Structure formats: structure tokens, C-alpha cells
Amino acid sequence: MATQRLWNSMAAQGVLHNKVRNLLQITQKRHRVKTKWAATHPKLSATNLALQNFDAMYSMQLGELWPSVRVSLLSERKYGALVNNFSCGDPVTDLQSLGCRDFIASSSTAADPFSPPYSGSHQFDQHIVNEGIGIDLARASISPNVKCLVFPKGDTSRFKPARLDSAGLLTYYLMDAASVLPVLALNVQKEESVLDLCAAPGGKTLALLQTQAVRFIWANDWSGSRMSRLQRTLNSCLPHDLLSEDKLCITSFDGREWHELGENTFDKVLVDVPCTTDRHSLIEEDNNIFSRSRTKEKRNLPLCQTQLLLTGLQAVRKGGEVMYSTCTLSQLQNQCVVEQAISLANQELGITAEIVHLQPFTTLFKDTFHFAPDLNVGAMVLPHLTANFGPIYFCKLRRLS
Amino acid sequence: MIRTCGHQVVRWSLRLSPGFALKSALVEQNARQLAYACRMCSHTQESQTSRASAQRHGSELSLRTLLDMGFTETQADQVYEGATKILGRKSVTHDTSTITALLALGLNASSIVKIFDKCPALYTEKGAVVQQRIQNLWKLGLVEGSIQRVISYYPHILTIPAKRVNAAVQFIRTKCLFTAQQMREILRDSPEVVEEDLNELEHKFQYAYFRMGVKQAEMVKAKLFKVSMEELRCRHCFLERRGFYQTPDKKGQTLIINPKLKDILSATEDIYLSQFAKATKEELDVFRKLVAREDEEKGNTLEHCDIEEDEEEAEEDLTDFKRGSMGQLGYVKTKRKK
Numbered sequence: 001m002a003t004q005r006l007w008n009s010m011a012a013q014g015v016l017h018n019k020v021r022n023l024l025q026i027t028q029k030r031h032r033v034k035t036k037w038a039a040t041h042p043k044l045s046a047t048n049l050a051l052q053n054f055d056a057m058y059s060m061q062l063g064e065l066w067p068s069v070r071v072s073l074l075s076e077r078k079y080g081a082l083v084n085n086f087s088c089g090d091p092v093t094d095l096q097s098l099g100c101r102d103f104i105a106s107s108s109t110a111a112d113p114f115s116p117p118y119s120g121s122h123q124f125d126q127h128i129v130n131e132g133i134g135i136d137l138a139r140a141s142i143s144p145n146v147k148c149l150v151f152p153k154g155d156t157s158r159f160k161p162a163r164l165d166s167a168g169l170l171t172y173y174l175m176d177a178a179s180v181l182p183v184l185a186l187n188v189q190k191e192e193s194v195l196d197l198c199a200a201p202g203g204k205t206l207a208l209l210q211t212q213a214v215r216f217i218w219a220n221d222w223s224g225s226r227m228s229r230l231q232r233t234l235n236s237c238l239p240h241d242l243l244s245e246d247k248l249c250i251t252s253f254d255g256r257e258w259h260e261l262g263e264n265t266f267d268k269v270l271v272d273v274p275c276t277t278d279r280h281s282l283i284e285e286d287n288n289i290f291s292r293s294r295t296k297e298k299r300n301l302p303l304c305q306t307q308l309l310l311t312g313l314q315a316v317r318k319g320g321e322v323m324y325s326t327c328t329l330s331q332l333q334n335q336c337v338v339e340q341a342i343s344l345a346n347q348e349l350g351i352t353a354e355i356v357h358l359q360p361f362t363t364l365f366k367d368t369f370h371f372a373p374d375l376n377v378g379a380m381v382l383p384h385l386t387a388n389f390g391p392i393y394f395c396k397l398r399r400l401s
Numbered sequence: 402m403i404r405t406c407g408h409q410v411v412r413w414s415l416r417l418s419p420g421f422a423l424k425s426a427l428v429e430q431n432a433r434q435l436a437y438a439c440r441m442c443s444h445t446q447e448s449q450t451s452r453a454s455a456q457r458h459g460s461e462l463s464l465r466t467l468l469d470m471g472f473t474e475t476q477a478d479q480v481y482e483g484a485t486k487i488l489g490r491k492s493v494t495h496d497t498s499t500i501t502a503l504l505a506l507g508l509n510a511s512s513i514v515k516i517f518d519k520c521p522a523l524y525t526e527k528g529a530v531v532q533q534r535i536q537n538l539w540k541l542g543l544v545e546g547s548i549q550r551v552i553s554y555y556p557h558i559l560t561i562p563a564k565r566v567n568a569a570v571q572f573i574r575t576k577c578l579f580t581a582q583q584m585r586e587i588l589r590d591s592p593e594v595v596e597e598d599l600n601e602l603e604h605k606f607q608y609a610y611f612r613m614g615v616k617q618a619e620m621v622k623a624k625l626f627k628v629s630m631e632e633l634r635c636r637h638c639f640l641e642r643r644g645f646y647q648t649p650d651k652k653g654q655t656l657i658i659n660p661k662l663k664d665i666l667s668a669t670e671d672i673y674l675s676q677f678a679k680a681t682k683e684e685l686d687v688f689r690k691l692v693a694r695e696d697e698e699k700g701n702t703l704e705h706c707d708i709e710e711d712e713e714e715a716e717e718d719l720t721d722f723k724r725g726s727m728g729q730l731g732y733v734k735t736k737r738k739k
Contacts, residue, residue: 075688
């Protein structure tokens with residue numbers, strides 16, 4: 001199959017790369033520390049390595065914005081309360097009395113007359129004729145029914161743990177509010193089928209289900225253990241009738257092998273790929289992707305991400321839409337992957353896809369999140385102390401053939 | 402003591418020479434103050450060893466005595482009122498020896514009025530005790546000029562027992578390894594340091610020394626002990642997390658040039674934000690709240706971390722919902738394993 005050849009060629013490139021590296025390694029051995037003589041072995045924790053890595057990369061990429069992002073990543077993050085529409089409890093009134101508001105309902109409807117003209121050479125979404133109409137239509141073209149409450153900008157209050165209602169379901173689910181954005185932008189319409197290719201731990205899957213517009217959802221993740229966590233989350237939020245097999249399917253396959261399971265079938269696909277999880281990598285030492293044992297895996301990430309996105313493009317029907325998202329700031333894992341996937345899909349698989357412009361979408365939420373300016377491909381939420389959400393990158397693709 | 406008085410008389414006369422006709426009343430007042438003080442000084446000089454005799458020479462506090470000492474009517478009123486408020490009408494048998502002691506230092510009436518105003522507790526102190534404390538400060542190195550300034554700025558120091566003052570000084574010198582000269586400067590610039598809880602003091606010192614890599618000389622120049630721990634930590638951490646300050650490694654090296662502690666602490670908030678942190682006020686305000694909460698939860702214990710290592714961030718493990726363990730949901734912080 002074409003796909004198999006593609007994987008083989010990509011893997012071969014990797015092998016060649018490794019061979020060259022081995023040669024380099026032999027030379028380097030001479031300069032390595034002689035452990036039996038060295039008094040102390042240089043010990044840099046993985047979180048330190050991550051921070052050094054980010055300092056080098058993002059100071060260039062973000063320039064003057066980097067210090068504000070850096071301090072936010074190293075400080076307590078902000079959460080949002082995703083309301084569980086299936087719960088009989090009403091957390092909204094209580095939360096609102098504490099000062100929260102649903103950022104989706106209160107999104108900006110007024111068109112900003114000073115917003116810059118659309119940049120880039122990408123095809124415009126045909127709905128968007130002028131900004132005023134554009135914003136209204138953008139508001140109409142986000143996934144429905146999702147409610148997510150957050151504390152206002154600058155407010156550092158914390159949410160209390162969610163309570164269970166009389167039916168034993170959670171009234172809300174705490175997650176990074178920025179993670180809801182890719183789900184909203186995917187614009188799940190009535191009775192659509194959705195594939196969530198890398199679903200664990202399940203926050204976005206849950207948000208998809210909250211739209212109440214999904215006819216059928218397939219949630220998959222390579223990690224079996226994380227999928228059981230997703231299962232538990234869904235069990236705690238959803239009534240039994242929604243967990244039936246004709247509505248929901250949970251699997252743990254390798255997303256890159258999806259072509260074996262069927263192509264061209266879904267209306268919408270969400271590809272929330274594994275990445276360097278920037279915020280997490282700065283705090284959590286255990287199993288950190290920047291640790292030396294995982295160096296190879298980390299180096300392999302862009303390739304893996306591209307493969308997953310290609311799978312997504314194959315799995316979606318013609319005219320359907322794919323949402324690519326990560327929680328890293330790195331261009332190599334974001335824009336570069338999207339561009340590479342589009343190009344490869346075109347060359348190797350005969351699939352043409354276009355990038356859907358997200359500026360009307362992000363304008364809706366500019367009062368809640370800090371978006372990175374001047375992004376041609378996709379949109380990115382930057383952490384900021386007053387709105388310490390993210391980092392989240394997301395990009396919408398539409399399959400044309 | 403008499404010599405000091407003599408010097409002061411000379412100083413006053415020099416100051417008075419350029420046509421002070423208009424201020425003749427003031428001149429007269431000052432002269433009277435000095436004369437009185439000199440009289441008291443000479444008495445004190447004679448009976449230096451006996452505390453009681455100093456008291457013998459103090460007269461009863463009354464408006465008359467105050468006027469005698471050189472206070473104006475308004476000033477005398479103020480002092481008398483202040484004293485009676487603290488001591489009660491009945492027991493205004495207190496003497497003026499405290500005032501005498503202050504006068505002997507060369508402080509004028511208006512300064513003394515301000516001192517009592519700032520520190521009404523001083524009315525309750527016995528003159529002899531105050532005199533003893535002044536001498537103790539003298540011995541600690543607060544010399545001519547400094548001692549007056551310190552007492553005017555922080556009169557409260559005269560209500561603190563010499564034992565306590567000496568204990569604080571001893572602690573700072575032995576635990577924090579400041580030189581005698583540095584100690585004198587600390588006393589001069591931040592006399593309030595003698596009242597601080599010694600553990601808090603050590604905590605602040607260790608934070609600056611280990612966490613920020615600042616040495617004693619720089620601490621003194623930066624007047625470290627004038628700043629609260631909260632403000633120090635906030636300003637430092639804000640810079641550090643933004644990437645503008647690094648803890649030096651074992652060799653004392655950093656990859657960037659750290660701004661000087663003096664500059665960080667003395668800058669106004671606007672300058673600090675624009676020049677050092679390159680941030681907005683909103684960010685700093687939010688950060689201050691976050692750090693205060695972090696400290697509260699960490700129990701404010703300073704870990705003696707290796708200079709190489711980055712700041713230990715308390716791990717935050719949210720999102721994971723565990724059925725039934727509702728209490729664990731939310732912002733569960735667990736200490737990161739070393």
C-alpha cells in the first residue's frame with residue numbers, strides 16, 4: 001500500500017540518520033568524562049534540560065514575548081470548569097456567584113475594526129466576506145452546547161473539586177480552558193461522526209461529547225493505561241445510554257496504523273498528538289520526555305506527529321475537517337508538521353487538503369486568552385500570568401479530495 | 402560629655418552668625434536648651450557609675466520644667482499631653498531624665514517632640530535605662546551623627562533592652578558572618594533589624610546568600626534588612642522566572658549577568674518593571690498573589706538547596722479524576738521527589 005511505502009521511506013531516512021549519528025558518537029567518546037576519575041558526574045535534571053531547551057528555542061521564536069510566557073509556565077496554571085451537560089446538578093449559578101463566567105457564551109461578538117487584514121496566501125473560508133459578518137458567522141460555526149467557566153483575567157482563585165450529583169455524575173470537569181478551543185473550532189455539527197485519534201486522558205473527548213451533536217465517536221489512544229483513565233472519566237460524567245457501543249467506541253491502537261481499520265469514513269477528526277508537553281515537562285521530573293532515556297523518542301516526535309496527522313487526513317471523508325493540536329510552543333512540532341503533512345498527503349497519498357483560517361475564531365476569545373500574534377498556520381494560546389492557560393497550538397484542515 | 406556639649410555650642414554659634422535677628426527667640430531657646438543640657442551633663446559626668454543619681458537630678462515632668470528645658474509652649478504642651486495620655490493623670494511623677502538624655506545627644510526640642518510622637522512608649526521608660534541603652538548603642542559602633550539619626554528615625558530602639566539588641570547583633574555577626582564594620586552599617590541603615598525574629602532574619606539572609614548568590618558586602622549596600630521577606634522573594638522570583646536572574650553555580654558563575662541586589666530593591670515599582678523585569682504591573686500583581694500562596698503552602702520553609710539546582714517547584718497534579726476521592730480533585734500539590 002502507498003501508506004506502507006511512505007512509512008518505510010520515512011523510517012529509512014531515520015535509519016540513515018542514526019548511522020551517521022553513530023559515527024559521530026564514536027568520535028565523541030574520546031571527549032567524554034572518564035567516569036572512574038571524575039569526582040562528580042554533571043547532574044542536570046530533566047526539568048532543567050527542558051528549561052534550557054526552551055530558553056534557547058523560544059527566545060528566538062517568541063522574542064520579547066518569551067519572558068512573560070516563561071514566568072507563566074513556571075507558575076501555577078489556571079483551569080476552567082467544563083460543565084457536564086448530562087449532570088442534573090446546576091453548577092453554573094454557584095460558580096457564577098464566585099465570579100466565574102462562561103467564556104464561550106460571553107465571547108466577543110463585536111468585530112474589532114482595528115484588527116489587521118487577513119494575512120497569508122491560504123484560501124479564505126468562503127463564509128468570511130467582511131469582518132463584521134465574519135465574526136457573527138464564526139460565532140455560529142463553533143461546536144454547540146459546550147460551556148466552560150473561568151475566573152476573570154488576573155483572578156487567581158481556584159476551583160473547588162467538582163461534586164457528584166444525585167445520579168453519581170460529576171457536575172463539572174476541571175481542565176485547561178484552552179484545551180476546549182480545538183474542540184470548539186472543529187465545529188461539530190448535528191449527527192456527525194467523530195474520530196479522536198489520541199484521546200487520552202480524555203478532556204477533549206469529554207468536551208466533544210458535551211456538544212451533544214455527535215452521532216458516533218471513536219476514541220483511540222496508543223496507551224492502554226491512559227485509555228482506562230479516559231474510560232473512568234467518561235463513566236463519571238456520562239449516563240449509561242450514551243456509553244453504548246453504537247454511540248461510543250474506545251480502543252487503544254497505534255494511531256499510525258489506522259489505515260488498517262478504515263479510511264474516508266469520519267466527518268470530523270481530532271488529532272491531539274503526543275508532544276513535548278512544555279508545561280508538564282518543566283514541572284514533572286518523573287518520566288520526563290527531556291530525560292536522557294527518552295532522547296530518541298523526543299527526537300522522533302515530529303515524524304510521529306506527521307504520521308498521525310496523515311492518518312487523520314486519510315480517515316476523514318471528503319469535505320470533512322481535521323483538527324491538529326498540541327500543547328507545545330515549538331514550531332517544529334506545530335506549523336512544520338502541518339505543512340509537511342499537507343505536502344506528503346498530496347505527493348504520496350493523493351489527498352489534497354487546505355488550511356482553514358482561524359483568525360475569526362480566535363477573535364471571539366481574545367478577551368479570555370492571549371493568542372500568539374502573526375501566526376500564518378493555525379493558532380496558538382500563549383500562557384500569560386493574567387490568563388495562565390495553554391500553551392495550546394491548533395490548526396484546522398479541510399480535505400478537498 | 403561636656404566636650405560634646407562644648408562642640409555643639411561652637412556649632413550653634415557658627416550657625417547663628419549670619420544675621421539671625423528674626424530668629425532670636427529660637428536662638429534663645431536653643432541656648433537655654435544647651436545650657437540646661439550642659440548642666441545635666443556635668444552632673445551625669447560626676448556620677449556616671451550610679452544610675453540612681455542620674456535620676457536624682459531629673460526633675461518632675463511639668464509644663465514649667467519643659468519650658469525651662471527650652472521647649473516652646475506648643476511643644477511643651479504636646480510633650481506633656483503625650484506623657485499624661487500614656488502615664489495617666491495620677492502618676493505624672495515621672496521625671497524628665499529621658500528628655501535630658503536626648504538633649505545631651507544634641508537633639509533639639511522639635512526633634513524630641515517628633516521622637517515622642519513616633520514612639521509614645523518612650524514616656525514610660527526610665528531615663529537611666531534609656532541612657533544606658535544609648536551608651537550600649539554607642540559601644541556597638543553607632544558614633545556621632547549616626548546615633549542621632551538612628552534615634553530620630555527609629556526611636557523605638559530605645560525601648561528595646563540592651564540585652565536583646567546585643568543578642569541580635571551577636572546573631573547577625575556569628576550566623577551571617579558580617580564584619581564589625583558591616584554590622585555598624587546595618588545598624589545605622591536598618592536599626593529595625595534588632596527587633597526582628599531571629600529565625601526570620603536568618604531565613605532572609607540565607608535566601609539572599611544561597612538562592613540569590615549575594616555576598617555580605619552587597620547585602621549591606623543594598624540595605625537588605627529594610628526589605629520584607631515577601632517583597633524580596635517576589636522581586637527576585639519574578640526576575641528569575643522571567644529569565645533575568647540566575648542562581649550562580651558552585652563556582653559562582655552564571656550564564657547571564659544578574660542585576661545588582663541594590664538596584665533591584667531600591668528601584669521604584671515602575672523602574673523595576675520597565676528596566677529589570679520588562680513586564681506590566683498586572684503581571685507583577687498576579688505574580689505576587691501566586692508567590693504568596695506558594696509560600697503559604699510550602700510552609701515557608703527554605704530548603705538548603707544546592708546552588709546548581711533550579712528552584713524546587715511544588716508539583717501540581719490536577720486533571721486526573723479519581724472516582725470517590727473528591728477531596729483530591731483540584732489543586733493537589735505534592736512535593737516533588739528529590
